[in-house]
Amino acid sequence: MTHHLLIQFVTWFVLCYFILLNGGYLVLNMLSLRTLHRKGQEEMLDDLPRAYSGLEPPVSILVPAYNEEATIAASVRSMLQLTYSEYEVLVVNDGSKDGTLEVLKCEFGLLPFPEAYRRQIKTKEIRQIYRSTRFPNLRVIDKENGGKADSLNAGINASRYPLVCGVDADSILQRDSLEKVTEPFLRDPTVVATGGTIRVANGCEVTGGFLTKVGLPKNVWALFQVVEYLRAFLFGRLGWSSVNGMLIISGAFGVFRKDTVIMAGGYRPDTIGEDMELIVRMHRLLRAKRQPYKVEFVPDPVCWTEAPEDYKTLKNQRIRWQRGLAESLNANWGLMFSRNGGVPGWLAFPFMLLFEWLGPLVEVGGYIFMVWSFLMGEISWQAFTTFMFVAIGLGILLSASGLLLEEMSFHIYPRGKQLLALAAVVLLENLGYRQLNTMWRLIGLWRWVMQKESTWGTMKRKGDWQASTPKGP
Helix, strand or coil, X not given: CCHHXXXXXXXHHHHHHHHHHHHHHHHHHHHHHHHHHHHHHHHHHXXXXXXXXXXXXXXXXXXXXXXXXXXXXXXXXXXXXXXXXXXXXXXXXXXXXXXXXXXXXXXXXXEECCCCCCCCCCCCCEEEEEEECCXXXXXXXXXXXXCXXXXXXHHHXXXXXXXXXXXXXXXXXXXXXXXXXXXXXXXXXXXXXXXXXXXXXXXCEEECCEEEECCCCCCHHHHHHXXXXXXXXXXXHHHHHXXXXXXXXXXXXXXXXXXXXXXXXXXXXXXXXXXXXXXXXXXXXXXXXXXXCEEEEEEEEEEEECCCCCHHHHHHHHHHHHHHXXXXXXXXXXXXXXXXXXXHHHHXXXXXXXXXXXXXXXXXXXXXXXXXXXXXXXXXXXXXXXXXHHHXXXXXXXXXHHHHHHHXXXXXXXXXXXXXHHHHHHHHHHHHHHHHXXXXXXXXXXXXXXXXXXXXXXXXXXXXXXXXXXXXX
């Protein structure tokens, strides 16, 4: 192949890849729009009395906590004030080295409580189980450090109810979020997992475990993530959910049928993407058994979480996410193109493989190649302009679409000033932030190949969006 033909081949490959990548997301966007439109029509029924009111399945909320002394009290208080008929909160202190356990003892009046611990899934040793003297539905498990997945498994072992809901310890749940995220389990007995929307809490105000004021973060890194989360949840996951192909439920807020999780063997402690890995494994096992099931994303139950505000923490988080994605897909090759794979095996898995897992390699290589080729005069300015439109112009269109879906459906940020700020971010995040994110994902892919870094690590929390937290019930 001559030099000129090689340049032409690579140019067309890069252009086609970016067109397929953004075209795929546009299709998901259309699916999300259809789902939100249908949901808007159904919302009229929400005002009517519900036939199943008070019959919701009991839920055990599992809160793995490692060095979360800055945010744990407000998070637990937000969970204790949910509007739901029957639930318990199980905080799992995963051998924290800070004052997490002491904060919990002080805030909630914990006392040691001897009870049988049924080990259905293998975990690290349990040191003590505490029960709150102020809130009868709050228990705390103190265990040896084993990671987030191990903590969730310990919570599943100690849970009393048929549904388990994993919630990050730095998160705040809206009062009706549990009610909404469990609705699919009532509608359809084949539902095995549901997930809700995660939003950035930086810039908001929380008092006594309640979100009292929605705001935007002043920190630019957190501001970029507001738009990023809108795009990821409102058409990434909602689009796949509409065709039962969702492979990710965020570990920050997801509900699972406990017997299905135990059947699958629980969360894998040797992966740092335990939330995605469990969902992909459930797809693989249930597809192999030819058992009817559904995994749903519910867009309106909201969980607010603190986003990283500094370069280093954000970079480390994204590297770990990419590594977790690689581990999840690599452990479940049996799903891809399997005989009974359906949408997860024939569409979602290959899409994630090509555009999310290997995507950073092609994207970074594509940017370098196109810029180098243009500067060296190897490609025309028309080809370079087309590339910039496909890579950046369509990216802006997708981000704008995420913001539009948010405004049409939920209107969380009502002030004009907030919308203007978000519109500016929609433009700016495609001019450096997304490319930087792709670089971090490429590092994550490289570290997975080299098998470097296998622990979740420590996230830097500020917790300054939480106002004073009153003590006592």
